[in-house]
Amino acid sequence: MSKSNIRSFIALPVDYDVLKKISKYLYKYDNDKDLRFEPKEKWHITTNFLGNILHDDVYRTCEILNKIEDKFRSFNISLKEINLFPENKPRLIALQIELSNELINLRREITEELRLNRIGQSGRKAFVPHITLAHLSKDNIPSDFQISLNVETRIKHIDFIESKLTHRGSEYILLKRFTLNE
Template identity: 25%
Template structure:
């Protein structure tokens, strides 16, 4: 079996775990994501050879170095599939121009490197459960919530379907740091 990879923003907002626990009783899923698995996929790479992976890392590193950190705000629950038996349950961020620009730039350059990549439109979301099990969704009033996530890095993950967690970090790509952040890090080191 070939190894698959994807590039994603790690999502650490603890509020999303609370939202997940509040709404899961109204659904029936075989695969429930653990909070440490929450992420927003920017580009699924699929099976990638070593040379392609090196190019992916180079492109990702360069785009990240050109992108300042930004913040995402989550307030909505959504899904993919039928409303009564959605195959994927998600939490979605508010519209974000920095996220849109970053995803567009990275995906455009990655397709140049690996033309066979999936070119579906980028739909920002964090999957919290998938693979509908039995029955139908129970009607409920979605909770109101607001969770923020400071995006300061992107991660290249390897999919490990028979492990927990199911994703292994291959490499972390920090977004561009301001000169002030760099100097503060240096000052901490010197003092």
């Protein structure tokens, strides 16, 4: 990757108190050698993975997200369950998010604006809202893993994040936070 590119994505952060509550469900798996948990600080809902974009596109993406933050109000989401993900070839333990009209519309607007401006590779995959909690060992995937939840939280922000790959995994750098209207 050249120095003129940055690997980035757009995400919806979840309230930290809610994340602490969710982590209590996973406490008994802390010492499981087949799971590599992501730190709570990295838990988020990715709306759009942009991949490697030019530095010029960082500014343009911020302009797009500035417009979008003015158009959308904060909204509630429902955290459904913790399970293996994706279903057909599990590689993760993820917190599944219930699709709502607000979430679909926000993601659609971001995707369309990025596409019109030819920024990143956003929108190529189907949108399955989730939060990655842990990565699974390739050698030992549990046959069943499901924890039902009934948790609601409010989405108040859109984050534009740089993701640097290191030998220890990905490192996230917040480029800019956008606040949705109340």
